[in-house]
Each structure stands twice: as C-alpha cells, then as structure tokens.
Amino acid sequence: MAAIEISGLTKQFGTLIAVREMNLSIDREIFGLLGPNGSGKTTTVKMLTTLLTPTEGDAHICGYSVTKDPQKVREQISYVPQDMAVDPKLTGRENVIFYGKLYGIPKPRETADEALLMLELADRADDLVKTYSGGMRRRLELAQALVHDPEVLFLDEPTIGLDVGGRRRIWDHIIELKKKGMTVFVTTHYMDEADHACDRIGIIDKGRVVAMNTPTALKTEICQDIVAIRADGTFKGIFPEGVSYLGRSGDELRFKAVNGEEAGVALSRAFTDDGMNVRSVSIRQPTLDDVFLALVGEQDETMAFDFQRFRTMLRRRR
Template identity: 60%
Template sequence: MNAIETTDLTRYYGALCAVDHLTLSVNNEIFALLGPNGSGKTTTVLMLTTLLTPTEGSASVCGHDVMREGELVRKSLSYVPQDMAVDIKLTGRENVRFFADLYGVPHAADRVDEALAVMELTDRADDLIRTYSGGMRRRLELAQALVHEPSVLFLDEPTIGLDVAARKRIWEHIRALRKKGMTVFVTTHYMDEADQFCDRVGIISRGRIAALGTPAELKARLMKDVITVKVEGSFAPLEVDGIAFVGRNGDEVSFTAENGREALPLLADALGKSGCVVRSMSLREPTLDDVFLQAVGQQEEPQGFEYNKFRIMLRRRK
C-alpha cells in the first residue's frame, strides 16, 4: 500500500482545469511537486488533504479514499499550508498543546515537549510567538504537525520567505523525519532545494505531470553538459549535430551537448551565422532548472490579464 496514490485526479474551477488527470504514487520518501505559480500544486495538496473535492478521478492517503473516508485520511496526515498560521498571542508550548488536544493525543504534555525538542524550540517554548523569527514560526508549525505522529506530512512551500540558514535547517528537519519513516509531500518552486533534499520530484505544468523521477535521473535525461548563451537580437532555433536546444528564458538560451568543450565553438559559429549577437557563453553541468525549463517551456505566464481567472486564482490562494 502506497502512502499517497492518485488516479486521474482532476479538478476544474469553472472552465479552468487546475489539475488534469494526475496519476501519481508516493511512498516512504520526500516527494516534491515542482511547478510555476498557478500550475496546480496547491490544488493537488488541497484535494489530498480533503479540503477540496476532486471533480474527477480518485486519490487515497494510507489506503483511505479522500472522498469517502475523509476522517481516516485526516487522522493519518498533517498539513502545513504556506501562510504561517500560528497564534502570536499564545506561547510556543500553548500553540503545540492546542493541536495535541485537537488531535486527542494521549499524554499530551509529554508529546508536546517532545515535538518542541525535535524542532529545537525547547528553550523558547514559553515565549509568545510574537517574539519568534520567521524560521522559528515555521519550525513551530512543524512541531504542531508532528505532535500526533502522522504517517504522511504535506508541506506547501515550507521554505518560502525564509533566509538561507533557516531554509537549510527546515530541510534538515524534513530529512530527519523521512529517516524515521514518514512520507513527506512538499510543493515548492525552489529547484535547488528540490535537487538537494528530495528523493523524487514531479514537475507539474498546467495541471499535468511533465517530468517525474529522481533529480539525478531527470538530469541524466538531458545530455551531459549544458551551454547557456546570452544572445542579443533575434534568435531562431538552429540545427547543429550533437547539440540540442533546451529552452529559452529571456535573453538566455540553453543547449545541451554530449561534449560541451567541443560544442562551444561550433555553437558560436552557428549562432553567428544565423545573425544573432552572442554576448557570453557558459558551460556547466545540468541542474533541475534545465530539466524544468525543458519540461515546462518558457517561464513567463503567457496569457493576458483575465479578471475572472485572476479571481479564481485569488480564491485558490486562500
């Protein structure tokens, strides 16, 4: 039995298809759902946590169907949304105790102490949250989520708005939880973090999975080296033997090649002949950013402003 299993999971907001026949199974790992804003990440999490009813398809968490066995599903998971929702007029301990009581955890006081200790908040446990930093608030939310020892943890953008040190710390905590056997499902749009800390990633674009695998596998699917060229003037995709076009992001164009050093002069020539001015070229190993670019295409949102879609997006944010 997989911790999370979805089959053709679909959700429409009016005519807008936010999640489009998503089929996924996640078990005993840190799984990251990557995607640009509005690609359906949060909608997927809301359906898996029973906050939103799917339009079509089915999903289960720990073997319980999200539509028919909502309460059992909610018993086995914890959900930390992206807005930092902790009560600033309560202390750290009170905040965690509140969740322990809601979950009906036995020996609540001990469990609360334990969860605070795991998140390294013991020495500040009796201070009001008002005095906590952003990173500490996020750790407190994790402590609240851990207090009933869930089997599956859903984290929506767990490191958004945090500084580098706080991010690293949050990820170390998440890795530690995974080691204890918890399944962690995160959404993020920080590629480097997914690359470094997650076991498997799924890249989602317009509600569909565009690429799925371990970060290493996905990077290996591209060829060996990545060449990034800064160009000026018009650029038309061109054909050079042994070099493949990956994608374009602003004035940066990316290619991959089996042997980057040999490809560099060939590419410079070809670009020069096609009439664009090459400003700089660089050679590096592929990152998830390249995978993402290839899977999703241009990063800008191409549509013009549509008031109704904007409103739907706003509502989805809440």
C-alpha cells in the same frame, strides 16, 4: 499498500481543468511535486488533504479514500500550508499544545515539549510567536504538524521566503522525518532543494504530470551538455546544428548540445556575427533546473518570490 495512492485525480473549476487525471503511488519517501505557478500543485495538495473535493478520480491515504473517508484521512496526515498557520499572540508552547488538544493527544503539554525540542525551539517555547523569525515560525508549524505523529506529512512551499540557513535547517528536519519512516509530500520552487532532498520528483504543467523519476534519472534523460550564455542583444539568426534551445533563466540563455565545447564556440561565433555582445559562456552537466526548463519552458519565478516577500513584510508591520 502505499501511503498515498492516486488514481485519475481530476479537479475542474468551471471550464478550467486545474489537475488532470493524476496517477501516483508514493510510500516512505520524500516526494517533490514541482511546477510553475498555476500548474496545479496546491490544488493537488488540497485534494489529498481533503480541503477540496475531486471532480473525478480518487486518492487513498494509508488505505482511506479522500472522498469516502475524509475524517479517517485527516487522522493519518498533517498539512503545513504556504501561509502562516501559527498564532503570533500565543507562545510557541501554547500553539503546539492547542494543536495537541485538537487531535485529542492524552498529554498535550508533554508531547508539545517533545516536538519543540525536536525542532530546536525548546529554549524559545515560552516566547510569543510574534518575536520569532520566519525560520523559527516555519519550524513551529512543523512542530504543530508532528504533535500527533502523522503517517503522512504534506508541505506546500515549506521554505519560501526563508534565507539559505533557514531553508537548510527546515530540510534537515524533513530528511530526518523520512529516515524515521514518514512519507513526506512536498511542493517547492527551489530546484536545488528538490535535487538534494527528494527521493523522487514529479513535474506538473497545466494540471498534468509530464515527468516523474529520481532527480538523477531526470537529469540523465537530458544526457547532454548544457551551454549557458550571457549576451546583450537579440539573436535573429539560426542556431548551430546539434544545438537545442532550452530557454532563458534570468539573463542566461541555456542550450543543450551533445558536445558542449564545440557548441559553445559555435554559439558564441553566431551571436557575435549577429552583432551581439557575448559576456560569458559556460559548459556544464545538466541540473534539475535545466530539466524543469526543458519540460515546461520559461517561467518567471522571481515575481512569485517578490510577492511572497511583500506579503511577509506587510504581516510584520501589523
């Protein structure tokens, strides 16, 4: 039996169907659930962690039903939410010991010290959490989540708001957990992270899983060159034959084409003839970001990131 078995999982809020008939089987892997804001990622995680009751369907975690045996499910899992789940007025060690006592760990202090050592926080264990950086706080949340040695770990946007170095360290720890046999279910906006670390990826849009496979297989399914163009102005003409528009990412217009070099020349000529100023043209192999763009269309993820940064700034001022 897989660690996570999802059958027809549905959640409805009034007339809004946030998650629609989800079916998944996940076991001893890092599974990434990707999707735009409001697509149903967090709602899915909250149902699987028993924080929300499904409207229809069910899910089994390590054989236990989230609807019939929620307490048994909670004993098998840990959950690190998007929002900070540590007490800044306590030390790192005190935070982890508190979680150990909640789970009834026989030797909470010793277990806490082991978790802090594993997450590279032993030298700051007795410092107040309010002195920790964002990356350290995220690692402390992982230490708390691992104190009772769960079978399944749920991570909702584990690296949002962190710098590149902090993101890398968090993922290094997540990958190590998977190597030890843990099943990790993660949501993220960062396509490069999912491409590098996830064994399989599900892409959800408007509550429905629209694609699921390994990152390599998903990129292979596009099976075409990607042409990325930066240009000033608005194109009002017709795209050349054999070229399909994927969407916009930042100031970059992306297209897929069987022959990228020919398509790049044709697109550049068409844009110039239409009075646009073409600043750059590049041809490359598809990335997971291109797959995401092709499946769910244009998304403004910058707004979500800026909001998170603003919220973090407010917390630091308190």
